[in-house]
Amino acid sequence: MMGVRVLAMSPAGTDLEGEAGPRFHDHRGLSGLASVGVLADSAVAGAFFASVPHGNRTVVSQLTAAVAAPLPEVGTLTARARIEHLDLDAGTGLSSGRVVTEDGATAVSLLARSVIVTRAAQDDVHIGPAATLVIPDPEPAEPESLIGLDGRAVVDGIAAGTLARGPLAGLVGLDVESVFDTTISARFIPAPWMSNQVGSVQGGMLFAAAALTTGLTAQTLTTAGQSYRLLDLKIDFVRSPAVDGPPIRVEAEVVRAGRRIVLIETRLVDAGGMLLARSGSSAQLGRP
Numbered sequence: 001m002m003g004v005r006v007l008a009m010s011p012a013g014t015d016l017e018g019e020a021g022p023r024f025h026d027h028r029g030l031s032g033l034a035s036v037g038v039l040a041d042s043a044v045a046g047a048f049f050a051s052v053p054h055g056n057r058t059v060v061s062q063l064t065a066a067v068a069a070p071l072p073e074v075g076t077l078t079a080r081a082r083i084e085h086l087d088l089d090a091g092t093g094l095s096s097g098r099v100v101t102e103d104g105a106t107a108v109s110l111l112a113r114s115v116i117v118t119r120a121a122q123d124d125v126h127i128g129p130a131a132t133l134v135i136p137d138p139e140p141a142e143p144e145s146l147i148g149l150d151g152r153a154v155v156d157g158i159a160a161g162t163l164a165r166g167p168l169a170g171l172v173g174l175d176v177e178s179v180f181d182t183t184i185s186a187r188f189i190p191a192p193w194m195s196n197q198v199g200s201v202q203g204g205m206l207f208a209a210a211a212l213t214t215g216l217t218a219q220t221l222t223t224a225g226q227s228y229r230l231l232d233l234k235i236d237f238v239r240s241p242a243v244d245g246p247p248i249r250v251e252a253e254v255v256r257a258g259r260r261i262v263l264i265e266t267r268l269v270d271a272g273g274m275l276l277a278r279s280g281s282s283a284q285l286g287r288p
Contacts, residue, residue, distance in 0.1 A: 002038040002204070006046070013082040014046035014097075021074045022141065026215065027158060027166030029141035031071035033230045034168055034211035036079070036099050036108060038204030040065050043079035044112035045203070047095040051083045052116055059196070059240065060203045061092075062113040066232040068098075068106045075102050081110065091116035119198045139170030151222035155179050158216070169212050172205065174250070176216065182254040184217045190243045200240035201248075207235055209250050210266045210279045217252040218262050218283035227286030231261075235279035239270075246271040260285055 002024070007015040016039060024035040041060055049058045071077075081097030097110040142164040146154050157163030159176040173188045188209055196202040211233050218228045241248055252266040261282055268277040 004039050004042050009046050009050045011051045014043055014050060016043045016079045018077050020072050020077050023138045023167055025141050025167050027141055027164055029143045031073055033065055033233055034208040037207035039079045040099060040110050041204030041207060043081040043097050044095045044110050045114060047081035047083050048093045048114035051086050056116050057119055057198055058114050058116050060112050060114045062236050064111045064234040066109045068109055071107050072101055136171055138167035141166050148224055150224045151219035155216050155220050172209055174209055174212055184213055184252045186213045186250045187247045189247045190241055190245050192243050195243045200242055203237055206268055206277050210235055213250040213252045214264045214266050214281045217254060217264050221257055221262060223288045226288050229284055231282045231284050233279050233281040235277055237277050239276045241276050
């Protein structure tokens, strides 16, 4: 999924590899936390999965990712994770990890809690016919079209379809539906290629959708030319949406806006409003 490759997976630790590049950029043509959602989730999940008895199925129940340094726009990223605590009686574990750049620098720090689940593997979905697992072609980023616009105008343009939503949002199929002073609502439709081993949407995809929407919410507070970036995102996975399920709505709200730091809460809900995941994030605003 998303080009992630397993280099090593054992109780001693997990190493996975992925690419930074235009396919995973936002509408500004930049890499961010959303770009490494699948890589990060897969690494910490793999560390726990490799540590439990063979035959068990596992999922991540909570993932925290914090930026340590700017992510590169292109290049190879490696995610390394290991188990920190394992409680087989309770069926839970804590794993930590980091996403590193080609020069070995830590770009993102990771911490996750995972659980053993009783659901059976869904190989008919997770390893399905090639036609159903084709990942869509990414859409282009058009950063030159954003010049001179303040953040609210940019997000309004993405919602109206007059500005490009960016490659990663196009890949996920994330559409911005409404924009208000402190809130944004978006949605995407699950697809088979987003499946994890138990046939539900992989946590990294939900992380990416939350991070993309959270980032746009931060952007609404910026002036023309002012930068922003997510510093961290902590997401709790409450329910596992099926890959053949209804659209997922992503609702982000600013809970506090300072001069440099913005706190944003985001909810992912199903068509009936049932909570699927929730996240809290801090975003940094650049100097105007």
